[in-house]
Amino acid sequence: xxxxxxxxxxxxxxxxxxxxxxxxxxxxxxxxxxxxxxxxxxxxxxxxxxxxxxxxxxxxxxxxxxxxxxxxxxxxxxxxxxxxxxxxxxxxxxxxxxxxxxxxxxxxxxxxxxxxxxxxxxxxxxxxxxxxxxxxxxxxxxxxxxxxxxxxxxxxxxxxxxxxxxxxxxxxxxxxxxxxxxxxxxxxxxxxxxxxxxxxxxxxxxxxxxxxxxxxxxxxxxxxxxxxxxxxxxxxxxxxxxxxxxxxxxxxxxxxxxxxxxxxxxxxxxxxxxxxxxxxxxxxxxxxxxxxxxxxxxxxxxxxxxxxxxxxxxxxxxxxxxxxxxxxxxxxxxx
Amino acid sequence: xxxxxxxxxxxxxxxxxxxxxxxxxxxxxxxxxxxxxxxxxxxxxxxxxxxxxxxxxxxxxxxxxxxxxxxxxxxxxxxxxxxxxxxxxxxxxxxxxxxxxxxxxxxxxxxx
Numbered sequence: 001x002x003x004x005x006x007x008x009x010x011x012x013x014x015x016x017x018x019x020x021x022x023x024x025x026x027x028x029x030x031x032x033x034x035x036x037x038x039x040x041x042x043x044x045x046x047x048x049x050x051x052x053x054x055x056x057x058x059x060x061x062x063x064x065x066x067x068x069x070x071x072x073x074x075x076x077x078x079x080x081x082x083x084x085x086x087x088x089x090x091x092x093x094x095x096x097x098x099x100x101x102x103x104x105x106x107x108x109x110x111x112x113x114x115x116x117x118x119x120x121x122x123x124x125x126x127x128x129x130x131x132x133x134x135x136x137x138x139x140x141x142x143x144x145x146x147x148x149x150x151x152x153x154x155x156x157x158x159x160x161x162x163x164x165x166x167x168x169x170x171x172x173x174x175x176x177x178x179x180x181x182x183x184x185x186x187x188x189x190x191x192x193x194x195x196x197x198x199x200x201x202x203x204x205x206x207x208x209x210x211x212x213x214x215x216x217x218x219x220x221x222x223x224x225x226x227x228x229x230x231x232x233x234x235x236x237x238x239x240x241x242x243x244x245x246x247x248x249x250x251x252x253x254x255x256x257x258x259x260x261x262x263x264x265x266x267x268x269x270x271x272x273x274x275x276x277x278x279x280x281x282x283x284x285x286x287x288x289x290x291x292x293x294x295x296x297x298x299x300x301x302x303x304x305x306x307x308x309x310x311x312x313x314x315x316x317x318x319x320x321x322x323x324x325x326x327x328x329x330x331x332x333x334x335x
Numbered sequence: 336x337x338x339x340x341x342x343x344x345x346x347x348x349x350x351x352x353x354x355x356x357x358x359x360x361x362x363x364x365x366x367x368x369x370x371x372x373x374x375x376x377x378x379x380x381x382x383x384x385x386x387x388x389x390x391x392x393x394x395x396x397x398x399x400x401x402x403x404x405x406x407x408x409x410x411x412x413x414x415x416x417x418x419x420x421x422x423x424x425x426x427x428x429x430x431x432x433x434x435x436x437x438x439x440x441x442x443x444x445x446x447x
Contacts, residue, residue: 023392026372026417030388033373059389067393 003048004031006157007055014065014081023068031058052154060152075136083136090128095121100296163311166233174226182219185212193264201267207260214253221246235312244305251298258287258294358386360436362394363421363429366404371416395419403428 012024069077098121195202261284266276361384398404403425406417
């Protein structure tokens with residue numbers, strides 16, 4: 001029944017939020033009844049091709065969902081799910097990154113916030129929304145048929161999304177990155193205030209020792225968490241909370257480092273002392289000026305971590321059609 | 336001579352339009368007794384009124400939102416099913432629609 005679950009999941013994606021669950025349970029019941037009846041008639045389980053035929057007859061997920069939507073005059077129900085999806089993506093891509101950067105400038109560098117004024121952003125949103133709407137309205141009113149239904153196949157649908165699942169590949173990549181970072185960090189940057197890099201003598205502020213210990217500790221914690229995730233590849237509330245704390249602590253420490261005037265002096269062969277002082281100040285200034293961007297990153301990390309926790313909580317409260325199966329597997333994995 | 340693709344499409348559109356109103360009447364008539372979606376669809380199919388799930392369930396929702404049907408979720412054979420039946424308004428409308436249908440049918444028979 002994996003094909004059926006994937007089909008229902010794909011239909012669900014395009015449905016209006018409020019009715020999602022009711023519609024999917026009802027549609028699932030109907031399709032399961034059809035499958036059972038067919039199986040009883042044949043006296044055996046349906047194979048994948050027979051199941052695919054039933055789903056194809058039912059219609060593409062897009063078409064099925066569109067029938068539940070109310071009539072829109074400018075853009076009809078067939079195109080509306082696609083229109084809403086594209087518009088959402090476009091607006092999100094235009095607004096969110098610029099807004100976060102603007103907030104960063106507003107907090108840490110108010111003098112430079114004119115680079116990203118809100119008037120420009122509003123104009124971008126309006127043009128994006130206008131041209132998307134226009135394109136879809138033209139398709140609707142000229143009657144261009146996209147014939148999407150002819151090219152879909154249940155087999156090509158993506159697997160059922162389980163927000164609790166942590167891909168093992170991701171955990172493995174995290175473990176590798178953390179291990180390499182720790183080895184390099186300890187070998188190259190073991191707490192000392194003076195370092196020689198390719199003949200350049202770098203003197204760091206005494207605060208560097210604290211940053212070194214903090215980064216090392218956080219990276220060790222990341223390594224442990226990624227290892228646990230590798231062996232138990234399903235998010236729990238506790239582990240998602242821990243991941244959020246670690247990510248935010250990493251980002252906050254990095255932000256702090258940017259503001260800490262960590263470089264005390266640089267001595268480069270062939271460069272005069274006044275020039276070297278100027279270079280040191282420039283690097284410290286450049287680091288401090290990149291703080292708003294780092295804060296934007298921190299906010300994004302924080303929001304993503306919160307979103308993951310909320311999503312996990314929602315998944316626990318809501319019962320999707322594939323939930324019993326997912327629950328069973330998840331319980332086995334965390335035990 | 337076979338119909339051109341354009342004519343075929345026009346016919347399909349008109350056929351769907353013609354069926355749309357009839358389907359509401361057929362569905363209402365079958366819900367004098369309580370049924371859930373799949374058995375309702377089977378009952379209609381057995382009487383020659385084929386309807387697919389993609390048409391039936393949105394139609395049931397529309398009829399319910401107009402107050403012509405009532406529904407409730409119940410568990411049967413270990414599965415959650417939504418049972419529909421005519422509401423008081425639905426019974427009244429069905430009676431009026433059936434009379435209208437008879438009248439149209441008589442007229443059309445005469446015209447055709």
